Amino acid sequence: MIRFGVIGTNWITDRFLQSVKDMPDFSLTAVYSRTSDRAREFAEKYQVHNTFTTIEEMAKSNQLDAVYIASPNSFHASQAITFLNHGKHVLCEKPLASNAAEVEKMIMAANGNHVILMEAMRTIYLPNFSCIKGNLHKIGKVRRYVASYCQYSSRYDMYKSGTVLNAFNPFFSNGSLMDLGVYCIYPMVVLFGEPNEVKATGVMLESGVDGEGSLLIKYAEMEAVIMHSKITDSKLPSEIQGEEGTMIIDHIATPKHVEIRYRDGRKEVISTKQEKDGMYYEARAFVDLIQKGKRESSINSHEHSSVTARILDAARREIGLIFPADREINTPSDN
Incomplete structure (x- = not known):
């Protein structure tokens, strides 16, 4: 049984949890939100008892093995790195980070702590x-x-x-x-x-x-x-x-x-019938990686995420799209 926490209490997190509700080795054990009221409200819906309002506290908890991050893009890197540094596996929504530099820091944290970092790009796991x-x-x-x-x-x-x-x-x-x-x-x-x-x-x-x-x-x-x-x-x-x-x-x-x-x-x-919700397949692959003791997906690899981030960076340079995250080095935060 893999114990999960979730970051983000929005519709995409709801959809993710609905997609895995019949997965026998998935267990939701922790919920994070910036406010305690929202965390408790979301946790009660899924009959979860552990709620957190700080990322660091949740990352230190022994109540979870992995985390699904569905916060705004600009928070992905800092939050993921905090969990990776505390030995938690991370499934992070796409895009993996604000830019390629953040992606590389996330990969370094995953490799350095011998845990899994995977971008939640469901498309490539679909039948x-x-x-x-x-x-x-x-x-x-x-x-x-x-x-x-x-x-x-x-x-x-x-x-x-x-x-x-x-x-x-x-x-x-x-x-x-x-x-x-x-x-x-x-x-x-x-x-x-x-x-x-x-x-x-x-x-x-x-x-x-x-x-x-x-x-x-x-x-x-x-x-x-x-x-x-x-x-x-x-x-x-x-x-x-x-x-x-x-x-x-x-x-x-x-x-x-x-x-x-x-x-x-x-x-x-050449298409085939898709039996389950699209997010099920990425969650199944992520849990399988943990259970098999692997550190990286072959199809959803660190290299694929890095190349994608570099393409996004190149396209943004062409159109003049600059984010605040591009101007500073992000450090772990509770946002």
Whole structure:
């Protein structure tokens, strides 16, 4: 049985806990929130008795083996490093940190304390991502990867009315690239590795974050085109174009239907049925790593997280997106 604590009492934490409710070796034993009332309220919903309002106190506790971090992006590094330094395994929501420098510090802390650090990028553990990887050879030499994730944010109307919530606040290292663009970038890194060149454009909002943008990414023998947005919707699928056919993916973040259309006119559906909530698969993989005494996932590796962070940094430099976290060295805090 792996005893978990959770950082963050928002909808994504609720979804995570719902996804693992039938996992026999997962046990929620601790809840953190900045306020004791919110911590107790959330803990009571899941019949948990251990609540904390300071990160350090929770990290020192002997009531948990691992922690799931779903706090704002700008707090990921400091909170994760605190837990890693106290010998706790960390599953941290994407993006792993505000920038590549923070990611490297997190990896150093994990390696130095012989514990697991894993980015909670659920996409690459989904059954249909395995189908994408397993059938990629069928389309011949890949020449272009096209990924789109454009979803009008439920918080954008409030932003337009004058209320800047976390999703559009640079203090929290947020914006379209970090929130949605990462879903397009991480699978690309898993499939094709680190690119040679990153170009990016974006539409900056008055709050200081990007509302939408595009990336043009160059590999030795192929290119990638990425579109992301929190201020518009798109119904376009994603594609991987090869010399012998094109793989069409209905949604890059949560693929449900994937098919290949060959140059000779044939069509082949390669997707499979997904039996469980998408977050279950990443949680199952994380728990398996702990139980098997491993220190790192092969598919969700430290290197994949590092490369993704470097691409995000490069794209942000291109569009002039700077976070407060870029200007200072973060130290562990209770935020």
